[in-house]
Structure formats: C-alpha cells, structure tokens
Amino acid sequence: MTDAADDDQLSRVFSALADPTRRELVARLAVEDATLTELAAPHDMSIQAVAKHLKVLEDAGLVRRTRDAQRRPARLEAEVLDLMTGWIERRRREHEARYQRLDALLDRMAEDEDDKDHDEGRRRTGEAS
Amino acid sequence: MTDAADDDQLSRVFSALADPTRRELVARLAVEDATLTELAAPHDMSIQAVAKHLKVLEDAGLVRRTRDAQRRPARLEAEVLDLMTGWIERRRREHEARYQRLDALLDRMAEDEDDKDHDEGRRRTGEAS
DNA sequence: GTGATGTTCAACCATGAGGTTGAACACGAG
DNA sequence: CTCGTGTTCAACCTCATGGTTGAACATCAC
Numbered sequence: 001m002t003d004a005a006d007d008d009q010l011s012r013v014f015s016a017l018a019d020p021t022r023r024e025l026v027a028r029l030a031v032e033d034a035t036l037t038e039l040a041a042p043h044d045m046s047i048q049a050v051a052k053h054l055k056v057l058e059d060a061g062l063v064r065r066t067r068d069a070q071r072r073p074a075r076l077e078a079e080v081l082d083l084m085t086g087w088i089e090r091r092r093r094e095h096e097a098r099y100q101r102l103d104a105l106l107d108r109m110a111e112d113e114d115d116k117d118h119d120e121g122r123r124r125t126g127e128a129s
Numbered sequence: 130m131t132d133a134a135d136d137d138q139l140s141r142v143f144s145a146l147a148d149p150t151r152r153e154l155v156a157r158l159a160v161e162d163a164t165l166t167e168l169a170a171p172h173d174m175s176i177q178a179v180a181k182h183l184k185v186l187e188d189a190g191l192v193r194r195t196r197d198a199q200r201r202p203a204r205l206e207a208e209v210l211d212l213m214t215g216w217i218e219r220r221r222r223e224h225e226a227r228y229q230r231l232d233a234l235l236d237r238m239a240e241d242e243d244d245k246d247h248d249e250g251r252r253r254t255g256e257a258s
Numbered sequence: 259g260t261g262a263t264g265t266t267c268a269a270c271c272a273t274g275a276g277g278t279t280g281a282a283c284a285c286g287a288g
Numbered sequence: 289c290t291c292g293t294g295t296t297c298a299a300c301c302t303c304a305t306g307g308t309t310g311a312a313c314a315t316c317a318c
Contacts, residue, residue: 007149007152010149010152011147011148011149011152014143014144014146014147015143015144015147017143017216018140018141018143018144018147019140019305019306020136020139020140021306023136023139023140023216026220027220027223030220030221030223030224030227031223031227032227035264035265036264036265036266037263037264037265045306045307045308046307046308046309047264047265048265048266048267048307048308048309049306049307049308051265051266052305052306052307053306056305069264069314069315069316070263070264070265070313070314070315070316071263071264071265071315072264072265076220076224078220078221078224081217081220081221084213084217085214085217085218087146087152088210088213088214089214091155091156091159091205091207091210092159092207092210094156094159094160095159095205095207098159098160098161148275148276150276164294164295165294165295165296166293166294166295174276174277174278175277175278175279176294176295177277177278177279177295177296177297178276178277178278180295180296181275181276181277182276185275198284198285198286198294199284199285199286199293199294199295200285200293200294200295201294201295
C-alpha cells in the first residue's frame with residue numbers, strides 16, 4: 001500500500017493546490033471546462049504564467065487537456081482528489097483511535113490507583129491540562 | 130465566505146502536506162505525541178532540518194508544541210484538516226452538479242430530436258480514445 | 259495565400275524552500 | 289557548578305517555483 005508512486009503523486013497534488021491561483025483554476029474548472037485564455041482572463045498575470053500553473057495541475061493529474069482545433073480546453077479530473085481525502089481520512093482515523101487508546105489507558109490507571117504506585121508513569125508528556 | 134485569511138491558511142496547509150517528510154511527521158503525530166528528537170530519529174537528515182519541517186507544520190496550524198522541561202513535545206491539531214476537506218468537497222460537489230446540468234442538457238437535446246436516439250450513454254465515463 | 263487568435267517554447271530573474279554546519283541557549287541530573 | 293541532552297539560531301548553499309518578456313507554432317477565417 002502506500003507505494004512510492006502514490007506518495008509522489010500525493011506530493012504533486014497537495015503542492016498543486018497549495019497555490020491560490022491554481023485553486024481558483026480548479027474551482028473554475030469544477031464548474032465548466034475552459035481554455036487557457038478563458039482561464040487566464042480573470043487573473044492579473046500573463047497568459048504564459050497561467051499556462052505554467054495549468055501544466056502543474058496537469059502533471060498532478062488534476063486536469064486533462066483535450067483538443068478542439070487550435071484551442072486546448074482543460075477539464076477537471078476529479079478522481080485524484082480521492083487520493084488526498086483518502087490520506088487525510090486515514091490520519092483522522094488514527095488520531096481518533098489514539099484518544100480511544102488514551103481513554104483505555106486512563107481507565108487502567110484508575111484501577112491501579114487502588115493498588116499502589118511507585119513506578120510513576122509520567123514520561124511522554126501529554127495531556128496535563 | 131471564502132475570506133482571504135482562510136485562503137492563506139489553506140495555502141499553508143496544502144503546502145505543508147506537499148512534502149513527504151512532513152506527511153510522515155503528521156502520520157507519526159496522529160498516532161502519538163513526540164518530541165523533536167524522537168521525530169527526527171527515523172529520518173535521514175539533521176535534527177535542524179526536521180525542526181524546520183515541524184515549524185512549517187506549526188505555522189500551518191497542523192501541530193502545536195507544548196512544553197515539558199527542556200523538551201517540547203509536538204501534538205497534532207487535527208481540526209485544520211477540515212479546512213482542506215471542506216474545500217475539496219466543495220469542488221467535488223460543483224463538479225457533480227456540472228454533470229447533472231450536462232445530463233439535463235442532453236435530455237433536452239434528446240427530446241428535441243426524439244426519433245433517432247439509440248445512441249446511449251457515453252456521459253461521464255470517458256471519451257473514445 | 260494573409261491575418262488574427264490561441265498556445266507553446268526559451269531565456270531570464272528574484273525569491274523561497276529544503277538541506278547543511280556550527281554555535282548558542284535551556285534545563286535536569288550528578 | 290558542570291555536564292549532557294534537547295532545542296533553537298544564524299549563515300550559507302542549491303535548486304525549484306512563480307513570474308516576466310519575446311519569439312515561434314498551429315489553426316481557423318477571409
């Protein structure tokens with residue numbers, strides 16, 4: 001699982017969406033396909049700059065460009081989003097599980113409290129509030 | 130709605146997770162809190178480099194560092210993940226909606242020339258190669 | 259054909275990101 | 289107080305990123 005190729009694409013996708021301009025492009029393409037010049041119009045930068053952004057999205061697998069005469073409309077490829085949400089959800093689950101384990105630990109400690117305690121388990125800091 | 134501050138943090142969070150080392154740190158911290166040296170141990174780079182990564186995560190709001198004597202354990206702050214999943218899900222919904230609109234359009238077109246149908250659904254799955 | 263439109267290519271520049279090393283600081287343990 | 293551990297600060301290097309401009313393609317419309 002988590003093989004290196006996926007990890008690589010995951011990096012590219014996260015990185016692609018780290019830029020606000022690119023997020024806007026994606027937002028726009030989620031609504032409708034658009035050509036480079038259409039995409040560039042609202043942005044205050046050169047067409048070539050937008051072309052580079054578009055290429056980043058393409059390399060990340062977020063966008064696919066087709067052909068229509070001299071135009072090359074871009075279309076959103078939404079499946080790769082699952083890669084991200086998949087990763088995120090996995091972490092979220094682990095994080096949840098961690099608190100369940102902590103609760104169990106606290107329960108055990110509460111029981112041991114009846115006994116005695118010399119070993120004092122205050123290593124790895126934590127949740128002292 | 131989409132105010133600029135959120136957009137900024139969104140950028141930082143996406144950017145933070147764009148790096149495989151940082152994703153590993155987050156994965157590790159999802160399981161348990163850890164100090165800098167503990168986090169650095171498995172990685173083949175200097176402690177200072179890991180410290181920088183950790184700082185990036187901190188600035189993104191993904192990690193919070195507490196204090197325990199001379200140690201500064203890091204703990205995962207999972208809420209910010211919602212910012213990302215929120216953004217992503219919004220795009221996904223828009224993208225879905227787009228196809229519903231397309232389907233409606235195709236339906237209307239089909240009615241307009243309701244004799245010669247038989248063509249059948251090559252809607253979202255793909256295009257001929 | 260010529261011309262307009264849309265896209266790409268290439269060179270260049272400034273800044274920031276990811277890494278290094280070395281020194282300094284903070285604190286608890288002997 | 290001194291030593292060891294853990295963390296941070298600062299200077300530095302390299303390379304990728306995001307932007308620019310200018311020229312070259314490619315393709316439709318006349």
